[in-house]
Amino acid sequence: MQAAGFWVLAVAATGAGAAVFAVDSMARATFALLASFLCAGAELLLAGLSYLGVLVVLMMIMEMLVMAVFMVMYMMNPAGLMPMTMTHNRRGALAVSGTAFAALAAGILTVPWPGRREGPGGGPPHDPTAALGRALMGPKMLVMMVIGVAILATMIATIVLAAPRGRYDDSGGAP
Amino acid sequence: MTLEAFLLLAAALFCVGLYGALSQQSIVMLMMGLELMVNGLVVAAAGFWSFVSPGAADGQVLVLVAITVMALEMAMGFAVVTALFRARDVDVTDEAGDLSG
Structure with missing residues (x-):
């Protein structure tokens, strides 16, 4: 159950993060970013960090509302009314980030990570x-x-x- | 839930943010990419705390530092955008390449 929740939230967090750079309105991008942060905050709650999870959720709601105001101020493409490209060197950026993810994933899956520390003070407080x-x-x-x-x-x-x-x-x- | 799962999520968030930081023209969108990258760090620190040493508070302190970095980065970024926009009417990275070699 917890694992299923983790994966649903993980896919949602990554998907919303990708949507930030895919939607054509910067206001929509702000709220996609908020959704991604909320999913990440929920992952913290799942990991047992109740205070820090709630802190992330509350702080990100505030931060993204402030960001939405700045978005409206510096919007390149108001409400998606003027379709325009807002990217440069898209292919290079995709290659760099894809390579970085492949390298990180390879490292994550091959490194023998230490288990949970045993002895006094090993378990969660x-x-x-x-x-x-x-x-x-x-x-x-x-x-x-x-x-x-x-x-x-x-x-x-x-x-x-x-x-x-x-x-x-x-x-x-x-x- | 395993440590690997947490780290994979962190890597995915980091790399999506990296793509955004490299590809976006608008400085505000670039900052959203940076925020996503730091968000990946938060998730990774939480995973390390939970699966390696929950008895020590080090992982939690790292999460706190990363969250502070996120807030400060956004505040400074918006101040720089405002100063740049006021001085030169610029809000895209391509027009602010004064330091490129």
Whole structure:
């Protein structure tokens, strides 16, 4: 049952991901991408990561709605009304990605992956969310700090880039 | 469900994203390809956590880092598109090839 669910979601995630670059409207592409992310989030839930799965689902809904707004702003082909090609070097890209997938799949199927670690702490914790929280507030605190600083730097940098006069109003103060 | 199945899904998502990142003209569509590639990383990290060492939180922390990368990548990408569009009225990659050799 779980395995069947996994494969259905996997095919849906990949299919929706492929649809992103196949549909002729960028708004439709945004929602195809959202569907792909939701399927990936459900795969995380299947793997037992309840907190991270829900986090992916909620975050991707928000992110794709923001993306839809930008899509409308920078749309090359509004509502698919003007059929036009939005790709370049399509054959080369297909060859590169196909080769990459073949190489990755060959590696995945031939490498002898380690089994689940035995001994104390080998099995899944009773509450993976609590384990993640304890790790982030303990031995993985550095990761949390770097993420925090990276988010702050991104907020400042995006405002510098996107505001018409930059963060410190280069034009001399006149509004 | 096996580790191989998770990794195959991750590879498929990564390669679909790679195709998009290489082939799309619109910068926004290119960023959607990048998001799909990072999404593949999220699925792979979840698979490794679940099937190799669920007792340690390392896999979960990796998923968290990848999700953060996704959000930051999108924010910076849109800021760059906005700056580029404001300065030069450009929204396709072919017209932003200043750094090509």
